[in-house]
Amino acid sequence: MCRWVAKNIVASGLADICELQVAYAIGYPEPVSVWVDAMGTAKVPEAKITQAVQKVFSFKPANIIKQLDLLRPIYRSTTNYGHFGKPDLPWEQTNRTKELAAAAK
Numbered sequence: 001m002c003r004w005v006a007k008n009i010v011a012s013g014l015a016d017i018c019e020l021q022v023a024y025a026i027g028y029p030e031p032v033s034v035w036v037d038a039m040g041t042a043k044v045p046e047a048k049i050t051q052a053v054q055k056v057f058s059f060k061p062a063n064i065i066k067q068l069d070l071l072r073p074i075y076r077s078t079t080n081y082g083h084f085g086k087p088d089l090p091w092e093q094t095n096r097t098k099e100l101a102a103a104a105k
Contacts, residue, residue: 001064003084004091005057009036011094012101014049016041022059029060044104052103056096 002020009018015038023033036050058067065071068090077086086092 001057001059001068001091004068004093005053007092008094008096008100009038009049009053012097012104014038014043014052014101014104018049020053029062031059034059048104052100055103056099 002022006018006020009015015036017039018041019037019039021033021035021037022031025032034050034054036046036053038046038049042049058064070090074089075083077088083089084092
């Protein structure tokens with residue numbers, strides 16, 4: 001999920017580099033913390049990026065499954081050479097860039 005969000009942040013032009021940190025607590029479906037670190041490359045304040053991320057993406061576990069359609073049998077390709085950099089996987093898509101850029105204004 002964090003890779004998908006970070007790729008969308010970079011693809012939307014809000015930052016050149018991005019790292020996300022999400023923290024959960026038992027019994028709470030929403031994360032207790034979502035933190036964006038653009039490592040000095042943010043084009044808008046990181047606080048605005050964080051607010052935009054929380055507006056555009058849902059970090060509830062059930063919604064992560066729905067947003068990335070994780071119940072499909074797509075994992076065979078991840079057994080060879082890992083699960084990054086394969087364009088057919090949902091977390092590699094940059095399909096929320098317009099929404100994210102609009103929410104960060």
